[in-house]
Amino acid sequence: MLIDEIRSLPNNPGIYQYFDKFGKLLYVGKAKILKNRVKSYFSFTPTLAPSPKVGPRIHKMISETTHLEYIITPSEADALILENSFIKQLKPKYNILLRDDKTYPYIYVNLDDEFPRFDITRKIVKGKNIKYFGPYFRGGRELLEALQMSFKLVQSKAALKAKGSYLPYQIGYSEAPLISKISTNEYAKVVNAAISALQNPNSLIANLTNLMTKYAQNENYEQAAKIRDKINAIKDLDTKIEVDLAKLEDFEVFAINSCQNMICAVRFSIQNGKISGVNQNITNLKMNLDNDTNDAYKQIILESFPIDMPVISSKIYTLDKFEDSGLVEEILTARHSKKFSISTPKIGEKKRICDMAGKNAEISIQNYLKTHDNELLKEIKEYFSLTHTPYTVETFDNSHMFGKACVSAMIRFEHGNFIKDKYRHVNLQSKNDYDQMREMLIERALRFDKISAPDLWIIDGGQALLDLANEILKSSGANVDVIAISKEKIDSKAHRAKGAAKDKIYTNLGSFLLATNDKKLQFFQRLRDEAHRFAITFHQKTKKREDMEASRLIQAGVSQGSIAKLVKFYGNFENILNANFDEITKITNKSVAEKIELIKK
Incomplete structure (x- = not known):
């Protein structure tokens, strides 16, 4: 009891x-x-x-x-x-979860190198004199490329070895220097100028605009368009927030705001007295939660400073005091071997910046509510008696051709958008739909620590696959709703006609047949069809690669029967080519093993 x-x-x-x-x-x-x-x-x-x-x-x-x-x-x-x-x-029912599964890039340069070069990283780089810039919540790669186009910088390790035939130098791209043609002192001046530009990215725009104009005048519109995109990315880095401290300080600001059943966390990264980046994280509240702020600050600050990530500043200011700030300081200090401090300013410039971050969180919620139709999602929650409003949904589909090139795909939908950098696909060993879905769902459940659990899983299938998904989620402990959508069959074939398919919805409460013009059904069909598209695309690539590998074996004299045995045992051609001679001999015969050894060579 x-x-x-x-x-x-x-x-x-x-x-x-x-x-x-x-x-x-x-x-x-x-x-x-x-x-x-x-x-x-x-x-x-x-x-x-x-x-x-x-x-x-x-x-x-x-x-x-x-x-x-x-x-x-x-x-x-x-x-x-x-x-x-x-x-x-x-994803417990009554805990707030501010999802942020991304790791953001930094631009870094090793100033101990004889000819330092700038590059992108998402983790700490070995070296005693590494200088980091960021994190860049957007536009980091474009900023690096703009820097390389504006300064005579070494751009790759190949440039350090080149004596007189380095291609970027020959074609005039960014006027990248040959090491033999520039002294270390002259190059140090270039690096210092590039560092200053990183601290004020808008200073790059004038040079990029000139380059874009030249390309356009020479009718090289493709290159002109690429530079235009870089200019726009740099402009997007500008937070449009006028903060310029007299002291060239580095620190982080976090603010939490909630209203109209939404909660938003905003992070300002301040470097050299200027806001270098702004990030926001918004999610729904299941009800008016007491103690939201404490939980939200804990989560968002710990998530913002993961293990092995660069730390430019360990000084943190928050809009509100929160209960566990001392514990968070202790954890981050141990995690990064660097003393962290968390405080809530009451007056002065830091207080003004915290208030500004809080106001941005409020405005972000207002803008979100204006641009997102959450009524349909709330209707889905109520209609199907879901635990969560499905703001974040993952949809799964399998694809194969007569048991060959078996793959599964997952797509992710968050707050009205397909999040393609969180799409996932896997090669499968199983040959039937049920076991294939089991394989994929277990694979996904084991990685909830990498990408947090969604509100809802949509499974392409019927009652059996719904029960399977519930079984896997129960064993994982994750609190995720599940529905399955089964395609209407016409002449024993799946019918996918948009606006006309009478798909059947399966939930834990029973099955539903909705009108073809019902927006709830169309919502599920839209996500199911995107998962199907993604699965088919990956299947086609896999099938093409497997056909090429099979062709190599056939050309080497391996029979179709032996290939079938090997694929059945190893699952894919990569494993076949990595297998040892004796094992292949046992599965087939010595002649086949010798032919495969020749391919490896």
């Missing part, structure tokens, strides 16, 4: 998890002393009930709780790290 589980809690730091009667994860929290923290949620007389001191959200959550589990950790800081990881991976 729940009351016995509460009474048996230890006096240790750790995390606790609340579950409902269906085994669904409701909430993950961390505690300095597990027994004290969990008991504070409850009233024990005359019967076990939510404490009258808790807010509406906690009261509702405790009312649904029938079971709890806990994990002991060495310290409260470790509990906070584990709590943050569990929220991201498992």
Whole structure:
């Protein structure tokens, strides 16, 4: 019983998890002393009930709780790290989740090199005198290319070795220097000028505009268009926020704002007294949540300084004080071996910048509400009795041809947009639709720590695949809704006619047949068809590659029958070519193994 589980809690730091009667994860929290923290949620007389001191959200959550589990950790800081990881991976019903699975690029230069070159990185680069610029929430690659077009910079390792035949130098691209034609002192001046330009990217625009005009005048419109795109990317870097501190300081600012059932976190990166980048993270609130701000600040700051990422400044200012700021400082200091400080300014320039970030968060929510039609998503949630409003959806589809080139694809849809950098595809070993989907969904569930769990999975299939998805999610612990969409069959073939297909929707409550003009059905069809397109494209590429590999084996004298045996055993041609001689001999014969050895050579 729940009351016995509460009474048996230890006096240790750790995390606790609340579950409902269906085994669904409701909430993950961390505690300095597990027994004290969990008991504070409850009233024990005359019967076990939510404490009258808790807010509406906690009261509702405790009312649904029938079971709890806990994990002991060495310290409260470790509990906070584990709590943050569990929220991201498992998406508990009553936790807020500000998703930000991206790692943002930095431009760096190693000033210890004889001829330093600028490059892009997303991780710490080895070296004692590395200078970083960023993070660039957008336009980092374009900025680097613009820098190379504006200054006589070494652009690759090949340039360092070239003596008199370095192609970029010969064709005049960016006037990249031959090392033999410039002294280290002269080159140092070029590097310093480039560093100054990175600190003020708009200074690059005049030179780029001249280059664009020259290309256009020479009717090289393709190159002119590429430079135009770089100019626009640099202009987008300009945050349109007038902040120019007298002191050339580096620091980070975070602000959280919530209104109209949305919450937004804004980050300002200030370098040399100027805002060098602005990033925002917006998500929905499931209800009016108490203690949102504390949870949101913890998540967004920890996510912004992951392990192995460069740290330009360890000084952080926040718009609001939050309960666990000391713990977050402790975690980040240990993570990066650099002293972090988190404070909330009350007056002065830092306070003004924090207020500005907070105002930007408010405006971002207003703009989001103006440009996003969330009514359909809310209608879907209510109509199908989903746990979550499906702001973030992942859709899965498989593709193969008579059991060959078996692949599966996942597409991701967030707040009205297809997020193509989070699309995923895999080569499959299984030969039937059910096992193929099992293989793909398990693969995805194992990576919720890399890309956080969505609100909804859409499966291309019927009741059997719906049950399969629910089984996998239950074993993973993730709180994700599932629907399956089964294509109408005409003459035993799937019918995909847009606006006319009578697809069947399967949910945990039963099946639904919606009118072909129903927007809910069209929403699911749109995502299903995009997953199908992505799967087919990957299948075609895979089939072409496999046909080429099969052709190599045939040309080497390997029979179709032997190829079929090897593919069945190894799954793909890459594994065949990596297999050892004795193993191939056992599967086929020595003659086939010898022919494959010749291909390897």
